[in-house]
Amino acid sequence: MKIVWGIDKVIAENLAPFQMPGHKGRIEQAIYQYDMTEIPGTDNLFNPKDIILDTMRLIADTFGASHSFISVNGATGAVLGALSTAFNKGDEVIMMRNSHISVYDGVFLLGIKPVYIYPDENMLERLKELVTDSTKGVVLTTPSFYGEVIEDDVFEFLVEKGVTIIVDESHGSHLKLIDEELSSMRYADIVVHSFHKTLPSMTQTAIMHLCTNKFTPSFAQKNIKLFMSTSPNYVLMRSLDIAIDIYISQGHELMQNLLAMCADFKDKLEAETDFYIVYKNGKQDKTRLLIRHKNSVDYGAIDRQLRFMGVQSEFSSQLGLLMMPSIMTIQEDFDRLLDALKRVVIQEIEPVYYKIFRPEQGLPIREAFLQPDYPLSYQDAVGHIVTEYIIPYPPGSPVIVPGEIMSRELADYLDTFEGNIVGLEHEGYVNVIDEDKVELAEII
Ligand SMILES: Cc1ncc(COP(=O)(O)O)c(C=O)c1O
Known part of the structure; x- marks a missing residue:
């Protein structure tokens, strides 16, 4: 049973x-x-x-x-x-x-x-x-x-x-x-x-x-x-x-239906608007819809308009709008999304670029995480070991993790980064190891 x-x-x-x-x-x-x-x-x-x-x-x-x-x-x-x-x-x-x-x-x-x-x-x-x-x-x-x-x-x-x-x-x-x-x-x-x-x-x-x-x-x-x-x-x-x-009992049938709705939505979106769907060449889940515009646009502003029109995305970033339909999604949901995307007002912006950093490791994650710390501005933190994750969106992966050393290049990037940064207690600041307290603790 x-x-x-x-x-x-x-x-x-x-x-x-x-x-x-x-x-x-x-x-x-x-x-x-x-x-x-x-x-x-x-x-x-x-x-x-x-x-x-x-x-x-x-x-x-x-x-x-x-x-x-x-x-x-x-x-x-x-x-x-x-x-x-x-x-x-x-x-x-x-x-x-x-x-x-x-x-x-x-x-x-x-x-x-x-x-x-x-x-x-x-x-x-x-x-x-x-x-x-x-x-x-x-x-x-x-x-x-x-x-x-x-x-x-x-x-x-x-x-x-x-x-x-x-x-x-x-x-x-x-x-x-x-x-x-x-x-x-x-x-x-x-x-x-x-x-x-x-x-x-x-x-x-x-x-x-x-x-x-x-x-x-x-x-x-x-x-x-x-x-x-x-x-x-x-x-x-x-x-x-x-x-x-x-x-x-219904998974395969519902999935066939979802795939057909996704394909139909993609066709209509690309024929009737300046938006398109990004699929990777090779193995790709075609039910995951990353919607982009042919110009560099403010996806956050579009996302807010969608919500105003009664459509909620999974999230938006400067990579696009991410929609996560499932086997429970119905045709009406896609119709509302398409209709809303046809009506949004597009704001063009300077493209936001993201870089991949490879910070030097000062301490293992666990050790850094457990150290006494204090906040420093990105620039002042250069050369210090950080104790937290900094995750800019896009692309949503950590540019630095506990135990790694802040570099000038990364600090400059963070200072000028225009997207969201997740994982920080205070905007513009990062927690670094408090060497004085560590030393004091060692003496004691
Ligand atoms: C790739 C990945 N792994 C794991 C998780 C954690 O999933 P859960 O919310 O079910 O704990 C998430 C959540 O967003 C995720 O995106």
């Missing part, structure tokens, strides 16, 4: 509730009755034997994984669980510099030694240089936020080398509905899916799939548990179960 049926069965028992949670299912909103705890009839996420086990098995069978574990702490928890399953303190792990912050958090928590591949590098060529006998594993993100999928030759090389492959496929839980070959599950040891991003489940639901038998399920279970609440939310787990039902 799966989670949905199990929960409905317990509700039908109309219990006198002397167990958690405190709302007792009596708040007059339907969702509360599904919020349960571990009682007979439900199950235990960390030692699943009943309804959760059945749903996890169904998910594993559906995705062709050997085992699938539910995360109620999003892909963030699943990425941390995957890294903790695969790596140990001091392990040398190759990762993409534009990885999600959860990968960096794993590096910090586990004391991993990261080796970066930068976004402007040819991934395969760089991996051929970087993979050595001391490489413990590789963490890749595919597809990107923009739907770009890593090509097979990269994975074939890694499989041949025998290194552990962890894939953050957060943006690709739906990929197998388009084409089995878009997913990295046939190559990776562990794949993380942020279900809620593209499939019809609630925010914070995700899956960690074991795809090979490199790690035992019990070890993986023990590790993912480290990053979850001990009171996993049944409303979330039930929504995951509902999503998997939709995936199995």
Whole structure:
């Protein structure tokens, strides 16, 4: 019996509730009755034997994984669980510099030694240089936020080398509905899916799939548990179960429909406006729509107008407007988007360029993160070791991470950068290690 049926069965028992949670299912909103705890009839996420086990098995069978574990702490928890399953303190792990912050958090928590591949590098060529006998594993993100999928030759090389492959496929839980070959599950040891991003489940639901038998399920279970609440939310787990039902029963049909709507939208957009859709040559998720204008325009202003006209994008940056339709998107949504894009007032601006920086490392991430610090302006911070991430949009990947040294070139760039900078406590300032306090602490 799966989670949905199990929960409905317990509700039908109309219990006198002397167990958690405190709302007792009596708040007059339907969702509360599904919020349960571990009682007979439900199950235990960390030692699943009943309804959760059945749903996890169904998910594993559906995705062709050997085992699938539910995360109620999003892909963030699943990425941390995957890294903790695969790596140990001091392990040398190759990762993409534009990885999600959860990968960096794993590096910090586990004391991993990261080796970066930068976004402007040819991934395969760089991996051929970087993979050595001391490489413990590789963490890749595919597809990107923009739907770009890593090509097979990269994975074939890694499989041949025998290194552990962890894939953050957060943006690709739906990929197998388009084409089995878009997913990295046939190559990776562990794949993380942020279900809620593209499939019809609630925010914070995700899956960690074991795809090979490199790690035992019990070890993986023990590790993912480290990053979850001990009171996993049944409303979330039930929504995951509902999503998997939709995936199995209607997923392919809904996906064909979505692909047709995306293609039709692209044709109309490009025929009737000066906007166009950017798809990478090669492997690309065609349901991920990065909309650009033929001139250099202010996408933030366009995005605000879209919202005024009742259309919400995923985000905008100077790279364009990002739309994330899913199998639940309907034709009317595309019609409204097209109509709004025809009506927006375009403001042309000077193009914003972004650069890729390779700052020198002064300290490992973990050590830098834990040091006493204080804020300095970018220019004054030159030569200092920073203790935080600076993430300009575009492109949305960190230009400097804790432990790296601020350079004049980077400070000048940040001073003149016109997009958004995420991750800073104060605009124009960055936290750097407070050498005086470190010295004082050492003397004491
Ligand atoms: C590439 C990538 N990985 C992981 C995550 C974390 O996902 P979640 O929100 O499910 O914790 C995100 C979230 O945006 C992401 O973009």
